Amino acid sequence: MAISLQKGQKISLEKEAGGALSRIIMGLGWDAAQSGKSGGFLGGLFGGGESIDLDASCLLFDEHGNLVDAVWFRQLTSNDGSIRHSGDNRTGEGEGDDEQIHVDLPAVPSNVKSLVFTVNNYTGQDFSKVANAYCRIVNAANGQEIARYDLSCQGSHTAMIMAKVYRHNNEWKMHAIGEVGQGRTFDQLLPQIRPHL
Template identity: 70%
Template sequence: MAVSLQKGQKISLSKEAGGNLTKVKLGLGWDVAGAEPSKQGGFLGKLFGGGGGGKSIDLDASCIMFDANKQVIDTVWFRQLQSNDGSVLHTGDNRTGDGDGDDEVINVDLSAIPAQVTSLVFTVNSFTGQTFDSVANAFCRLVNADNNQEVARYNLSAQGGHTAMIMAKVYRHNNEWKMHAIGEAAKGRTFHDLLPAVTPHA
């Protein structure tokens, strides 16, 4: 059973997975407010609420890699789908929110992350500038890529007048990887706009 995270909660990934985790998938999902409830199918189910009278919202997931001094080492987002070292890979942008399966998923090879990288912060932002009043049922979840078992899920109430969410952080602590559920509202169309709000969480 995956652990259901509350805002601010921190967990050990290896402890929750029952062994050493090397490759994980971080899936970020949401529905369009007012759309039909999504049916969970495929790996991440229906991440967006398709079929809601033509409503859609273009949300983008990003991963920002920090060092111990909270300096940005690298970023992965829809204009750079892979980190320079190859350890983080974005599966690509879904612009309409329709369709089942792996819409906004970021693959992370924890064993390949450079030693100077101490944390990875995952964000979601509205590139089109729509506010999260249009968003319902936002979540992020971490999956063991080796067996597709869900390790942790963080469901959060994301609705409001903001245009971005700082979702979660995966970070090193005492030579093990942990996950921190953040769930903070922010404003910005891309991760660049979010950096002043994200950096304190790194």
């Protein structure tokens, strides 16, 4: 049974997974919120909803808080190959995760202390236009969902610092940050991320 994370909560991924973890998947899912108006005949024919392009990113930081690398829709694999992005989903349509970031934890370079996962609305709408948004951590070895964090907080923000996965005493832990921000791409969130490193 996955743990449902609260803002600010910290967990041991290995304890929640019931053993050693080698590969995890960070899944991001969302839908466009229904507007309540049918949009008339043509709106009904063509769905009537505007498309929402949320983007998941994974930022790699060293122990001094320096950005070492970034995996996002413009760079789908980290320079060392330990982190891979599934590719850009521009609508949120379909069941399950809309974007996934695969992390091979033992292969993450030793100088990387923390991985920060962010979500940005590239199309620029605020989160009041987003429904059913979540991020989750899955054990890639068996498909078990370890932790889930609900992102569907209505508001005027266009981005969120979701979570940090970090090394502590030779194990990987997760901190649900859940801090809202503004920006179409992750780099606009960097000043806000620094205090969490």
